[in-house]
Amino acid sequence: MSTTSYLSDRINSLSESATLKMTKLGRELAAKGINVISLSVGEPDFNTPDNVKEAAKKALDENYTRYSPVPGYPDLRQAIVNKLKTENNLDYDISQIVVSTGAKQSLSNVILTLINPGEEVIIPTPYWVSYSEMVTLAEGKSVFINTDIESDFKITPAQLEAAITPNTKLFMFSSPCNPTGSVYSKEELAALVEVFEKYPNIFILSDEIYEHINFVDNHESIAQFDSIKDRVIIVNGFSKAYAMTGWRLGYIAANKEIAAANDKLQGQTTSGTCSIAQRAGITAYNDGLASVMKMKEAFLRRRQLVYNLLNEIPGIKTNLPEGAFYFFPEVSAFFGKQDPDGNVIKGSADLALYLLNHGHIATVGGDSFGNDNYIRLSYAAADEVLVEALRRMKEALGNLK
Ligand code: PMP
Ligand code: GLU
Numbered sequence: 564m565s566t567t568s569y570l571s572d573r574i575n576s577l578s579e580s581a582t583l584k585m586t587k588l589g590r591e592l593a594a595k596g597i598n599v600i601s602l603s604v605g606e607p608d609f610n611t612p613d614n615v616k617e618a619a620k621k622a623l624d625e626n627y628t629r630y631s632p633v634p635g636y637p638d639l640r641q642a643i644v645n646k647l648k649t650e651n652n653l654d655y656d657i658s659q660i661v662v663s664t665g666a667k668q669s670l671s672n673v674i675l676t677l678i679n680p681g682e683e684v685i686i687p688t689p690y691w692v693s694y695s696e697m698v699t700l701a702e703g704k705s706v707f708i709n710t711d712i713e714s715d716f717k718i719t720p721a722q723l724e725a726a727i728t729p730n731t732k733l734f735m736f737s738s739p740c741n742p743t744g745s746v747y748s749k750e751e752l753a754a755l756v757e758v759f760e761k762y763p764n765i766f767i768l769s770d771e772i773y774e775h776i777n778f779v780d781n782h783e784s785i786a787q788f789d790s791i792k793d794r795v796i797i798v799n800g801f802s803k804a805y806a807m808t809g810w811r812l813g814y815i816a817a818n819k820e821i822a823a824a825n826d827k828l829q830g831q832t833t834s835g836t837c838s839i840a841q842r843a844g845i846t847a848y849n850d851g852l853a854s855v856m857k858m859k860e861a862f863l864r865r866r867q868l869v870y871n872l873l874n875e876i877p878g879i880k881t882n883l884p885e886g887a888f889y890f891f892p893e894v895s896a897f898f899g900k901q902d903p904d905g906n907v908i909k910g911s912a913d914l915a916l917y918l919l920n921h922g923h924i925a926t927v928g929g930d931s932f933g934n935d936n937y938i939r940l941s942y943a944a945a946d947e948v949l950v951e952a953l954r955r956m957k958e959a960l961g962n963l964k
Contacts, residue, residue, distance in 0.1 A: 744884020
């Protein structure tokens, strides 16, 4: 029996996550003894801060080993409420917070909670790989607003308004953005809010997981605008800021109806996330900001390092990202060229595979982020690793004729 005949249409129409696929391919090559540098997965290279790890050990000793409430322990949700107040000046009640197994699950929960088949979700491109696939799983329709390096990958209010139809249910974006690093200023958000004010039935999913990795200013959340706050769903998590990718801890802050609906959905699918991770999360939020700031300093230094090195590669065009830990350089100058085996590079996926197999550096093609002319590199790696990675990249790209 062929797989397509018995797997659901839902799963057959789903693409594999390109970030995870490239990371898997990199690991497979490394398992063969090849020294591969992975700049594919977006994951801090730092260890989880010691005090957070200690909190987890203590939680085990105190037997936090049973089911937690589905939306999370009340004291974790309170720590999140406090964080939203002190860091973002936003007022929420713990009934508006639902903790999950990562921002990824929170995004998926929200989409499943809001989207009926055929309803439209507006997504600016480039977008994080999983957004459009989550919409497809919910049988919604992604409507893309294209941006490019010239506009610093940001949309204008006019572009937003032009994408809205009577079927639009949701707008989703990340700022700081994965994969471009672009950050919307308060003024830019205010201009988008003026459009949303005209369309009271549209919800806004604001993915703020990179809020602490912002090199331009204080983080600005679109939830700060009272006229639309009730329609904004903030998604955030511990993976990036606190180097806690493996712990699987994220959350939403939303109006009470949406929060209750997410709680119900989780209650039928995953239940509350890992009890130990939740206890560790309380310490991260109550006593972890100093570690975050240290990691941010390292990211800032590496951003400059990679920026300088990328600019030394002929054919590469890049902007200076304002946040997150990715570069999203334009690479279309290499399309149509041949690799040393005579294969033609037809697009960003081919280029990423070429860089992996010939340069031994794992990146991700921009096609999976909705823009084929680019590739994504994560710079969450040690300085010397980045220097070597960029040396390999320059050499490999120079071998394309
Ligand atoms: N949103 C964005 C923009 C991301 O880059 C990631 C990274 N995985 C996530 C959500 C999901 O993060 P988490 O590890 O919390 O699921
Ligand atoms: N968010 C990270 C990335 O974009 C982690 C991998 C994933 O979950 O897609 O690489």
